[in-house]
Amino acid sequence: MTETRHTKVLIIGSGPAGYTAGVYAARAMLNPILVQGLQPGGQLTITTEVENWPGDTHVQGPDLMVRMEEHARAMGTEIVTDYITSLDLSVRPFVAMADSGTMFTADAVILATGAQAKWLGLPSEEQFKGFGVSACATCDGFFYRGKEVVVIGGGNTAVEEALFLTNFATKVTLIHRRDTLRAEKILQDRLFNHPKVALEWHQTVEEVLGSTPAGVTGVRLRDVRDGTEKVIPCDGFFVAIGHSPASELVKDQLELHSDGYVKVEAGSTRTSIPGVFAAGDLTDHIYRQAITSAGMGCMAALDAERWLAGIEEAFQ
Template sequence: MRKVVILGTGPAGLTAAIYLARADMKPLVIEGSQPGGQLTMTTEVDNYPGFVEGVMGPELMENMRKQAERFGAEFKTGWVNGVDLSSGPPYRLRVEGLGDILTQSLIISTGASAKFLNIPGEKENIGRGVSTCATCDGFFFKDKKIVVIGGGDTAMEEAHFLTKFGSEVRIVHRRNELRASKIMQNRAQQNKKITWSLNKTPIEIMANNKNEVTGLKIKDNGTGEEEIIETDGIFIAIGHLPSTGFLKGQLNTDETGYIIVKPGSTQTSVPGVFACGDVQDSKYRQAITAAGTGCMAALDAERYVEGSAVHDWSKGK
């Protein structure tokens, strides 16, 4: 029987582990196929407080993990196939490679993954000119040509934000019509730095022998003609998917799958189950905000376990 189990090892999960370990809650942290979360796919992180010269994403995650281990957090690798939140606490986790685990409380910090185009030159150039986060990486493209791929509100918002840095920003969308709300479309259309390539399908990201992005190859959906847009940076803004499929509807989520939490807390629709980081945040999606909610989840879980009448389930009392 565990007092608390944490699912996920991004900034949220690791921050929760640090706080709970320092509180002598002996948290068990289960890491999946991508330990460290999305930051392990990032090169230099320049906007995390305390690092004047920036820090490499994998290094930041490794240091957070070591800090949690220093205070006694336990890490195990496994894949959560399912959870039973119907009759707890205790809650039962079915973890491939580890078997069943019972816990008095649960923190879900499984994150969200950016959707990709799955075209040549895309994933191998992440961090080398290809990004999924304008707020994170826009600063690196001062006075550069930028392409934003997408037609929804996120794409419009990121394109508008990137005009603060880039010399020009081109929006590429595979349809003639945008999915974005009218107010976001109007905002983008009124921005003189933004140009448009509609009804164009991205088919390849071009790079030179220095691993620098140089262009985006697109195909006109009407004529079939191909062309290359010269660019220094490509921002993919076609949405994110929260990692909540394993819950199978046992927690309240929005229509996309993001876990809904009680305002001002990390409490989900099931008592003793908490959510933090990008799995419950479709708006900010920053390492620092994820870490903040990880702290909140740790404090919420500690107060729940210590403050509620939790039985000694292992002895059947």
């Protein structure tokens, strides 16, 4: 028999946005339930060292997420190890079905499902994640001071990552499978004129080289025109081919941006459906930082609290 659970606030997702929303919703005495999803802790669980979290000069990403989870629990958030497979926002209360078979009904929903970096799909890439392979220059660039790194991609993200990495690395090589970039012209001009940047056109990455746990030592490239291969030595490999917001649950229900990110009202976390709020990387294609996600989680809980208070007043 399907178990049905009701809550005033259902939080879907367990990164910085989700756990912070849990802290604030619990403090508001809303007794929230948080469903962690397939990757409890979100993207920070695949980041080793974090040095830009206020209050911690150095912390391991997984450790930080454990602390956030413990904080949310201590405040009174019920955390469920499960993931939501469907969400119906056309009914009141909202209905979410979990993989375990549990049905959750909620007066308000906070979406904090995040976004995932797009990867190349190479076995060697997977092997070295956290050991020289990264998808976030602002997160990990600091660790490549005085070293050489490689970036793959051709859009704004790739060029911005490459330029950012020049603040630390002695050499940044940008790899692209074509001979022109999709990035904005002003970014291209900065890239082409930077003395630390080298470009490899018409190339794809076939393999990331190195050893675990020592880390990355280079990448093997293949020329898409003639199939010839070569190795570029490097200490770090940054994949910058874009991000995919985890908006599958709501793609046909909420208003989205063209790239799949959930639209929220300016200065708030309110979505196109009253009572549904979104926070973190699910809505943010610009900053994508743990601290901004946490801030939006706080906003979402406060927005939900005020919305629920307004509904209760309407029926008194």
